[in-house]
Amino acid sequence: MTQDPTSERVATRLFVEEDLRAGLALGLDRERAHFLRSVLRLAPGAALALFNGRDGEWLGRLDAVGKGWASLVVEAPRRPQVREPDLWLAFAPIKRARIDFVAEKASELGCSLLQPVLTRFTAVERVNVQRLAANAREAAEQCERLSVPQVREPLALDRLLGDWEALNPPGATGVGRLLVMADEGGAHDRSLPPLAEAIRAAAPRAPEGRWALLIGPEGGFAEPERELLAGLPFVVRGTLGPRLLRADTAAIAGLALLQSEVGDWR
Amino acid sequence: MTQDPTSERVATRLFVEEDLRAGLALGLDRERAHFLRSVLRLAPGAALALFNGRDGEWLGRLDAVGKGWASLVVEAPRRPQVREPDLWLAFAPIKRARIDFVAEKASELGCSLLQPVLTRFTAVERVNVQRLAANAREAAEQCERLSVPQVREPLALDRLLGDWEALNPPGATGVGRLLVMADEGGAHDRSLPPLAEAIRAAAPRAPEGRWALLIGPEGGFAEPERELLAGLPFVVRGTLGPRLLRADTAAIAGLALLQSEVGDWR
Numbered sequence: 001m002t003q004d005p006t007s008e009r010v011a012t013r014l015f016v017e018e019d020l021r022a023g024l025a026l027g028l029d030r031e032r033a034h035f036l037r038s039v040l041r042l043a044p045g046a047a048l049a050l051f052n053g054r055d056g057e058w059l060g061r062l063d064a065v066g067k068g069w070a071s072l073v074v075e076a077p078r079r080p081q082v083r084e085p086d087l088w089l090a091f092a093p094i095k096r097a098r099i100d101f102v103a104e105k106a107s108e109l110g111c112s113l114l115q116p117v118l119t120r121f122t123a124v125e126r127v128n129v130q131r132l133a134a135n136a137r138e139a140a141e142q143c144e145r146l147s148v149p150q151v152r153e154p155l156a157l158d159r160l161l162g163d164w165e166a167l168n169p170p171g172a173t174g175v176g177r178l179l180v181m182a183d184e185g186g187a188h189d190r191s192l193p194p195l196a197e198a199i200r201a202a203a204p205r206a207p208e209g210r211w212a213l214l215i216g217p218e219g220g221f222a223e224p225e226r227e228l229l230a231g232l233p234f235v236v237r238g239t240l241g242p243r244l245l246r247a248d249t250a251a252i253a254g255l256a257l258l259q260s261e262v263g264d265w266r
Numbered sequence: 267m268t269q270d271p272t273s274e275r276v277a278t279r280l281f282v283e284e285d286l287r288a289g290l291a292l293g294l295d296r297e298r299a300h301f302l303r304s305v306l307r308l309a310p311g312a313a314l315a316l317f318n319g320r321d322g323e324w325l326g327r328l329d330a331v332g333k334g335w336a337s338l339v340v341e342a343p344r345r346p347q348v349r350e351p352d353l354w355l356a357f358a359p360i361k362r363a364r365i366d367f368v369a370e371k372a373s374e375l376g377c378s379l380l381q382p383v384l385t386r387f388t389a390v391e392r393v394n395v396q397r398l399a400a401n402a403r404e405a406a407e408q409c410e411r412l413s414v415p416q417v418r419e420p421l422a423l424d425r426l427l428g429d430w431e432a433l434n435p436p437g438a439t440g441v442g443r444l445l446v447m448a449d450e451g452g453a454h455d456r457s458l459p460p461l462a463e464a465i466r467a468a469a470p471r472a473p474e475g476r477w478a479l480l481i482g483p484e485g486g487f488a489e490p491e492r493e494l495l496a497g498l499p500f501v502v503r504g505t506l507g508p509r510l511l512r513a514d515t516a517a518i519a520g521l522a523l524l525q526s527e528v529g530d531w532r
Contacts, residue, residue, distance in 0.1 A: 101367070108515050110507070143509040196462075196526040240522075241376070241531035243409040249374050249518065256506075256519035257526055260462045265507035 005059040005076035011042055013049040013057075013141040015148050020055040024074040025063070033070035036062065049078060053147035056081040081146055085263040086210045088177070090115040090160060091251055092217035093124040098248045103132040105248075107139035107149050109255040110264060115212075116154040121219035127154045157225060164234060168210060177210035178202055180236045181229055182254045184220050184244065195238030195254065199261045202236040211262060213254045215247050271325040271342035277308055279315040279323075279407045281414050286321040290340040291329070299336035302328065315344060319413035322347040347412055351529040352476045354443070356381040356426060357517055358483035359390040364514045369398040371514075373405035373415050375521040376530060381478075382420035387485035393420045423491060430500060434476065443476040444468055446502045447495055448520045450486050450510060461504030461520060465527045468502040477528060479520045481513050 018026060028036070036042045046062040050072070057079040063071045089106045093099055093116050106114055114136060116127045133151040140148040160167075168177035180202075182195055193201070214229075221229065229235050240253055259265040284292060294302070302308045312328040316338070323345040329337045355372045359365055359382050372380055380402060382393045399417040406414040426433075434443035446468075448461055459467070480495075487495065495501050506519055525531040 097363075104512075105515050105518075108509055108511055109519070110509060143511065145509050194526060194531050196531070239531070241525055241529070243374055243376060243411050245374050245409065246370075249371050252371075252515065252518045253375070253522035256522045259507055260460060260523055263507070265460050265462070265505070 006078045008047050008059060010047045010049040010059070011040055012036070013051065013144065014060075015137050015141055016050055016052050018052065020050055020052055020058045020074055022074060022076055026050075026060070026072045026074065028070040028072065030068045033065065033068055036070050037065045037067070048072060050074060051146050054081060057146060079146065084112065084145065084147055085110050085259065086177075086208075087111050087255070087258060087263060088113040088115055088212035089215070089251060089255065090117045090179070090212055091215040092117055092119050092122045092247065093127045093154065094218060094247050095124060098246075099124070099127070099132065100135050102248050102251050103135040103149075103151070104139040105252045106255060107136040107145070108143045109252065110145065110259055111149045111255065112147070113150045113152065115152045115160065117157050117160055117214070118154050119157045119217055120222035120225055122217045123219065125154075129153055161228065161232060164232075168234075171208040171210070173207050175205055175208065175210075176234060177212055178206045178236050179212045179214050179232070179234050180238070180254065180258060181214045182240045182245075182250045183226070183237050184216060184240075184250065192237055192239040195240055196257045196261055198236050198238030199258060203262050206262070209262065211258055213251065213258060215251045215254065218247055272344050274313050274325060276313045276315040276325070277306055278302070279317065279410065280326075281403050281407055282316055282318050284318065286316055286318055286324045286340055288340060288342055292316075292326070292338040292340065294336040294338065296334045299331065299334055302336050303331045303333075314338065316340060317412050320347060323412060345412070350378065350411065350413055351376050351525065352443075352474075353377050353521070353524060353529060354379045354381055354478035355481070355517060355521065356383045356445070356478055357481040358383055358385050358388045358513065359393045359420065360484060360513050361390060364512075365390070365393070365398065366401050368514050368517050369401040369417070370405040371518045372521060373402040373411070374409045375518065376411065376525055377415045377521065378413070379416045379418065381418045381426065383423050383426055383480070384420050385423045385483055386488035386491055388483045389485065391420075395419055424494075427494065427498060430498075434500075437474040437476070439473050441471055441474065441476075442500060443478055444472045444502050445478045445480050445498070445500050446504070446520065446524065447480045448506045448511075448516045449492070449503050450482060450506075450516065458503055458505040461506055462523045462527055464502050464504030465524060469528050472528070475528065477524055479517065479524060481517045481520065484513055 048060045050058045050060045059075045060072045089111045136149045170176045314326045316324045316326045325341045326338045355377045402415045
């Protein structure tokens with residue numbers, strides 16, 4: 001500990017499950033040990049940043065490293081844990097490269113939870129939740145956030161909406177979580193408000209700051225699904241302009257508007 | 267022409283260079299002929315939508331198709347040309363999959379021009395402008411816009427900034443193009459305003475609606491570059507929140523905020 005732990009340059013950031021405290025020794029799994037040794041080419045003594053979503057960021061140091069194993073020692077706190085936006089992304093699964101991309105971007109954009117949703121026109125029904133979680137974790141490590149998004153098993157849209165109030169019980173203010181829907185029909189339906197405006201108008205209804213973004217499949221929502229969504233009290237609808245956006249673009253754009261209007265970009 | 271040309275369902279949209287008028291016969295290049303015949307499996311009589319960035323969208327029909335060739339006939343107008351946002355994206359080139367992705371997303375998000383920019387820390391110096399243009403064109407065809415973004419040859423940042431006023435002469439209001447910069451240093455510099463707020467505050471200075479977004483390389487701007495940018499009268503700086511965004515994420519998020527605040531999502 002020759003340098004200030006809050007400013008020492010670190011080779012990489014790692015998410016770990018363990019409670020973090022000074023002096024703790026940690027072993028890494030095979031894959032991450034390989035990454036430190038063979039990709040980053042770190043030697044014992046290399047500084048790392050560690051976080052677990054609860055205890056803030058800590059300075060750690062590589063103690064020893066071999067083929068397929070590595071051990072670290074936790075040294076000192078670098079940054080306190082901060083409250084992060086309570087923002088879900090509910091999205092219809094899409095093709096492999098694009099869904100990996102959505103998980104990465106949602107993590108960078110500060111989502112707290114990723115919920116794959118199966119809709120009528122969802123073409124991809126199998127979701128590798130573990131791979132999504134790994135992508136989200138790697139993005140969290142790179143973007144300096146202090147948590148990783150939770151990734152849930154896929155749920156049918158009907159189930160998600162039917163259980164919404166149970167999943168998101170009203171808080172002290174009597175309001176649960178608002179579900180923002182970038183309605184791709186908006187490209188043709190000029191009566192919908194711009195999404196940023198819709199979020200701004202709904203914000204007083206969500207004083208506890210619980211939000212979710214719903215992104216449909218490439219084929220859009222089926223008409224009965226859109227009617228169901230339009231009638232729900234917790235759904236906020238808006239448009240992302242006159243062009244037809246791909247699902248991954250709509251997810252990133254919608255999350256950017258949410259963070260900008262009601263999240264931690266303000 | 268048995269159906270209303272404005273509502274007939276089309277198999278695909280194609281960007282063409284030619285002036286569009288009823289009765290015009292068009293030949294397609296090898297690659298696109300192959301796409302229509304072998305990927306979409308279209309037969310003569312199939313309806314297509316055509317646009318060239320000037321004449322709106324037209325209904326066309328596949329006249330004949332063979333191995334490596336196809337001919338179309340232009341039938342009737344479907345949609346008039348509309349004025350689209352005058353929005354540039356100036357970005358430091360990044361690795362192959364991600365730069366393809368930026369070109370696709372910028373096109374969907376309505377950019378009028380893509381300008382690769384070489385900065386001090388730009389790791390990728392060679393840019394395949396033709397491939398970028400092809401990605402941007404395909405995205406334009408899919409997202410229903412009526413133009414394709416222009417893609418320029420890379421330019422050094424110093425050159426771009428030095429020639430800015432010449433590239434963007436003041437309009438009737440005495441104002442050229444504003445350059446919005448999502449300053450990745452903002453993750454650590456809490457004095458910068460949120461980007462949406464910075465855009466809103468600058469909007470009265472750009473009544474003719476000419477905007478550009480500047481995205482730096484993964485390594486960020488060098489300190490002299492940031493100082494130069496901060497001192498220029500046409501540069502608008504803001505932050506995209508507390509997380510360090512990848513260049514491709516920052517590009518999409520920044521374009522979404524621009525379209526939402528001052529573009530055609532309003």
